[in-house]
Structures are given as C-alpha cells and as structure tokens.
Amino acid sequence: MHQQNTLQQLALPGRIILVAAEGKNTCQIARELAVSVDTVCQWRTRWIGFQAALLEDVPISERLTVAPRLGWPAQITAEQPAR
Secondary structure: OOOOOOHHHHHHHHHHHHHHHOOOOHHHHHHHHOOOHHHHHHHHHHHHHOOOOOOOOOOHHHHOOOOOOOOOOOOOOOOHHHO
16 A cells, blocks of 8 residues: 555445445435545445455455545645644
C-alpha cells in the first residue's frame, strides 16, 4: 500500500460493499451511509474490478484502499492542519 490508511478510511468502502451485497441499489446505499452517489459508484466499480483477482494476489485491505491520485503531491502534511 502506498498510502497509510486508518481503520476509518477502510471502514467506509467496506460498509458500502457490505450494504451492496444485501442487494441495495446505489441511491439506497448513499442515503443509508450519508455519502454521495458518486462515492458509492466509485467503490462499487472498484470492487467489481477486483472480482477476477484472487484474494492471495490482492487482499481485502488492498481492495479497500484509496487508489493513489494523479497530480501534484500534497504540499501540506496530514499533521499540519491539526495544528
């Protein structure tokens, strides 16, 4: 994993995938979890993209990790805004 993810960052995608497995649609999931439809679509698409991969090759924690973003690296560290 390139980025260090907190348990909270891994929890939201996990909840989205679990609620989707219950058969709920994207709008229902977004309402239930109080997130945008775009966020639900992003994670559902990402999860579906891993279906062909074996768990030994791509573990669950990596599947739920935020993909690295393209562009300039952050100019402010995670600790700086807290100061």
